[in-house]
Amino acid sequence: MAEVRFDAASRIYPGTEVPAVNELNLDIADGELLVLVGPSGSGKSTALRMLAGLEFIDKGSVFINDKDVTLAPPQDRDIAMVFQNYALYPQMSVAANMGFALKQQGIPKDERRKRVEEAARILDLEPYLDRKPKNLSGGQRQRVAMGRAIVRSPQVFLMDEPLSNLDAKLRVQTRTELADLQARLGVTTVYVTHDQVEAMTMGHRVAVLDHGVLQQVARPRDLYSKPENRFVAGFIGSPAMNLVDVDATNGIAIAGGTVPFDDSVNVANQSGTVSVGVRPEHLSLVTDGTPDSIAGEVTVVEELGSEAFVHVRTKHQGDDLTLVVRDEGETSTQRGDQVSVAFTGPTHLFGADGERVGD
Amino acid sequence: MAAVTSNSTREEQVKALQKKEARRRRLPLLPALLFTIVVTQVPFLMSLYYSFTKWTVTPPSPREWIGIENYTDAFTNMFFRQAAMTSVIMTLTSVVLSVILGTGVALLLDRKFFGQGFVRTLIITPFLVMPVVAGLVWKNQMFSAAFGVLNWVLNQVGVESIEFASKFPRWSIVGVLVWQWTPFMMLIILAGLQGQSSSVIEAAKVDGASPRATFFQITLPHLRPYIELGVLLGSIYLIQVFDHIVVMTGGGPGSTNVPLFVNQRSIGGGWRFGSASAFSIVVVVATIILATFGLRVLSGLLEGEEAA
Ligand SMILES: Nc1ncnc2c1ncn2[C@@H]1O[C@H](COP(=O)(O)OP(=O)(O)O)[C@@H](O)[C@H]1O
Ligand SMILES: [Mg+2]
Numbered sequence: 281m282a283e284v285r286f287d288a289a290s291r292i293y294p295g296t297e298v299p300a301v302n303e304l305n306l307d308i309a310d311g312e313l314l315v316l317v318g319p320s321g322s323g324k325s326t327a328l329r330m331l332a333g334l335e336f337i338d339k340g341s342v343f344i345n346d347k348d349v350t351l352a353p354p355q356d357r358d359i360a361m362v363f364q365n366y367a368l369y370p371q372m373s374v375a376a377n378m379g380f381a382l383k384q385q386g387i388p389k390d391e392r393r394k395r396v397e398e399a400a401r402i403l404d405l406e407p408y409l410d411r412k413p414k415n416l417s418g419g420q421r422q423r424v425a426m427g428r429a430i431v432r433s434p435q436v437f438l439m440d441e442p443l444s445n446l447d448a449k450l451r452v453q454t455r456t457e458l459a460d461l462q463a464r465l466g467v468t469t470v471y472v473t474h475d476q477v478e479a480m481t482m483g484h485r486v487a488v489l490d491h492g493v494l495q496q497v498a499r500p501r502d503l504y505s506k507p508e509n510r511f512v513a514g515f516i517g518s519p520a521m522n523l524v525d526v527d528a529t530n531g532i533a534i535a536g537g538t539v540p541f542d543d544s545v546n547v548a549n550q551s552g553t554v555s556v557g558v559r560p561e562h563l564s565l566v567t568d569g570t571p572d573s574i575a576g577e578v579t580v581v582e583e584l585g586s587e588a589f590v591h592v593r594t595k596h597q598g599d600d601l602t603l604v605v606r607d608e609g610e611t612s613t614q615r616g617d618q619v620s621v622a623f624t625g626p627t628h629l630f631g632a633d634g635e636r637v638g639d
Numbered sequence: 640m641a642a643v644t645s646n647s648t649r650e651e652q653v654k655a656l657q658k659k660e661a662r663r664r665r666l667p668l669l670p671a672l673l674f675t676i677v678v679t680q681v682p683f684l685m686s687l688y689y690s691f692t693k694w695t696v697t698p699p700s701p702r703e704w705i706g707i708e709n710y711t712d713a714f715t716n717m718f719f720r721q722a723a724m725t726s727v728i729m730t731l732t733s734v735v736l737s738v739i740l741g742t743g744v745a746l747l748l749d750r751k752f753f754g755q756g757f758v759r760t761l762i763i764t765p766f767l768v769m770p771v772v773a774g775l776v777w778k779n780q781m782f783s784a785a786f787g788v789l790n791w792v793l794n795q796v797g798v799e800s801i802e803f804a805s806k807f808p809r810w811s812i813v814g815v816l817v818w819q820w821t822p823f824m825m826l827i828i829l830a831g832l833q834g835q836s837s838s839v840i841e842a843a844k845v846d847g848a849s850p851r852a853t854f855f856q857i858t859l860p861h862l863r864p865y866i867e868l869g870v871l872l873g874s875i876y877l878i879q880v881f882d883h884i885v886v887m888t889g890g891g892p893g894s895t896n897v898p899l900f901v902n903q904r905s906i907g908g909g910w911r912f913g914s915a916s917a918f919s920i921v922v923v924v925a926t927i928i929l930a931t932f933g934l935r936v937l938s939g940l941l942e943g944e945e946a947a
Contacts, residue, residue, distance in 0.1 A: 334841050355847040367838035371860035380856075381846035428846070 282435035282468045284308040284331065288340035289350075291326050300326040302492040303340065311466045313459065315483030317473055319515070323492035324472040328438050331470060333357050344435060355384075360429035361438040365445065366421050368413040368428075375400075375409040378427045399431045402461070419450050426458070430465065437462070437469040443478065455482060476516050480504070488512050505626070510634040513557045519589055521557045521628070522603050524596060528554045535594040535601060537574040537623070544638035545629050554637075555630040560589060560606040562625025565613065573620040574603070578613055588613070592621055683923075690916035697910045709917030719918055722900035726878055726922070727929070729809065729896055733816040734873040738866060740817065741824025746854075748825070749832040766822040774886030777815045778804050782887075804887050808894035812883055820877070824869045831865030832858070867934055874933065878926050897922045 286306040292299045301323040308314045316324045329335035331342055333354035341350040349357050360381070369377050378399060379392045387395075400406045403423045413421055422442060429437055442458070443451045459482045462469050473479055479486045480500040488495040488503070488511070496508040507513035513521050524534050528550035532539045539556050541547060566573055576594030579602065588611040592603045605621055607613060629637040690709055694702045713719050748759055765773070781788050782803035790800040803811045835858065843853045881898040888894045890903070897918065905915035 332845055334844065354841075354844045355849075359845065361842065361845045363838045363842060365836070365838055367836065367842040369839060369842070369857055371857075371863075380843070380848070384847040384849070384852060428842075432846075 282345045283310050285343040289337050289342055290339040291330055291335055292338045299492050304494055313462050313469045313484045315471045315479040315486045317479035318489035322489040324489055325440050328440055328472050332361050332438050358435040360432050360434040362425045362429050362442040364441040366425040373410050374424050378431045381432045395431050399427045403427050437467050439471045441473055508636050510555050510630040519604050521559050524556045525553050526556050535574045535596040537572045539627055540623050552632045557628035560604045563605040563621050564624045566620050566622040568620050570622050573622040575620050578615055578617040686916045689913055690920050692913045694913040695911050709914045713917050713921050722895050722897045726896040730877045732813050733877050734870055736817045737820035737824045738869055740821045742828050744825045745828040763822045765819050770882035771886055773819055774883040778887045808888040808891040812894055815883055827865050827869045831862045835861050874930055
């Protein structure tokens with residue numbers, strides 16, 4: 281079992297100026313499932329490939345189990361990787377694919393067969409062991425890629441968007457199975473995805489990257505309730521947090537409604553343009569005339585059955601502003617209704633530099 | 640009961656649709672196909688007919704049907720057997736060597752480096768040289784005892800000049816053929832290499848495969864269809880080699896292959912078109928058998944590599 285540590289590790293691709301991964305510091309505990317999440321191009325794959333040994337580390341170092349592997353080739357790191365396109369060996373049968381790494385280690389045929397069959401049983405791949413990858417469905421291929429990784433019992437699993445080529449339903453199902461499998465095997469895992477829902481549901485902890493810079497590492501719940509900066513606030517959560525730029529010179533209000541903050545936020549200290557964040561479930565539709573409520577018109581109602589998201593258009597500092605409000609149960613609101621919106625839960629304040637203000 | 644009948648009619652409907660689809664796809668091919676058949680098969684059929692006749696020009700005599708006599712001749716004719724042997728050896732060695740060399744060069748060119756396009760073009764040029772010119776250039780500029788570059792190099796290291804083309808006629812020709820055909824094999828195999836997904840190679844690296852193991856267990860099986868194609872095309876062309884031999888050795892000892900032999904028998908002076916036709920038919924049949932067999936063996940070799 282293994283711990284993984286990135287120590288100010290950077291990757292600058294030849295011919296580029298800006299590091300694709302910029303001084304990444306990250307400690308991953310033994311047996312942990314850490315998810316790297318961020319928008320496309322944020323450096324997630326690069327970070328993972330640095331750990332795999334497939335990408336040079338230009339600055340800083342990477343440790344596996346306190347062993348410096350910064351310059352070690354992939355085969356000396358005892359890691360297994362699941363690629364986004366699975367990268368199965370097309371000319372080999374499923375069994376040969378899964379046994380390939382063992383064969384390279386010189387493990388005898390019988391032992392190989394035994395371990396491959398064991399992994400195939402875990403992954404329900406037994407009927408397909410003699411097939412070629414091209415004769416498998418997408419979900420089966422994904423499982424072969426997983427099988428290839430678990431057969432080896434490596435120190436660390438690395439997964440680069442392993443579910444992104446599956447259809448939506450299968451993705452949700454496989455997500456749960458994968459998290460369960462990881463917990464059972466207890467192998468330290470670094471999991472890359474651009475899908476924040478996947479990150480939140482699977483990760484023991486989630487690391488958010490943007491432009492190669494680590495924004496925040498936290499447990500999913502903390503990431504959701506205490507985003508460290510404006511980027512994380514906007515990236516995590518679906519539908520996204522309402523983020524409104526406010527001129528803080530004379531107190532902080534949105535469309536005439538004064539925003540309540542908890543005691544750790546000193547509103548009087550703020551100046552310039554700050555951002556106010558409030559999640560849809562912390563806003564409510566209220567009766568007209570409620571103090572500090574925001575008046576507006578309903579433009580869209582998204583009915584999801586157990587809840588509805590109501591888009592309310594209002595005027596803020598002379599511009600149109602749309603707030604998304606969560607309405608529980610079946611809503612009676614319709615497009616075109618005139619409504620009032622009130623703050624009913626925690627709010628977040630981000631200073632002019634984008635950093636969180638207060639606790 | 641009703642369900643069964645409706646099923647079977649549906650089956651028939653689907654079959655009819657498939658047939659229609661197949662026809663729709665094949666019909667546009669028809670003109671080209673007809674043209675190809677007329678251009679390639681008619682001369683072949685005529686040769687086939689001639690091969691059963693006695694037909695000499697000097698002295699002029701009417702064509703005369705003699706059955707399989709030309710064929711029995713072919714198998715007992717020692718010179719023909721020698722020529723056939725030369726053809727087989729020349730073709731096999733040239734194809735095998737140019738595939739091996741071509742694979743090597745392709746592996747080298749498959750990585751990024753400065754001036755990649757330029758080097759690639761340079762390496763392809765031998766393939767673009769006309770066979771006659773290639774033969775002449777090698778005979779006079781490379782192999783010649785008096786002015787040849789090779790002999791100049793040999794002289795520098797203290798070895799006496801060798802008149803390659805007359806001393807080693809067969810291997811001199813094989814050398815030139817390999818020189819001309821390596822670029823062709825390289826092109827085909829390079830296309831194969833560039834069609835290989837880079838993440839497969841990375842997966843092998845992560846799985847702990849050495850570069851050697853990656854090549855033999857992953858890259859080579861992937862290249863198999865490309866190598867097969869190269870071998871097939873190369874064999875078909877090289878069995879017909881003629882110009883190089885005429886120019887370099889004129890069919891000197893051990894370098895008369897079947898095309899040259901057939902030529903000598905017919906328009907080259909022998910004027911025996913009937914028996915020459917029979918020889919060429921034998922070669923065509925032998926080539927087909929050889930190519931089929933060769934591909935089997937090759938497939939088997941690569942298949943075995945994978946199963947191991
Ligand atoms: N081989 C490469 N050469 C140059 N730039 C690259 C290379 N690979 C990725 N990049 C750049 O590095 C950044 C991060 O890429 P990547 O790690 O693939 O992002 P992600 O996986 O988060 O989508 C992107 O801006 C991308 O354009
Ligand atoms: Mg990526």
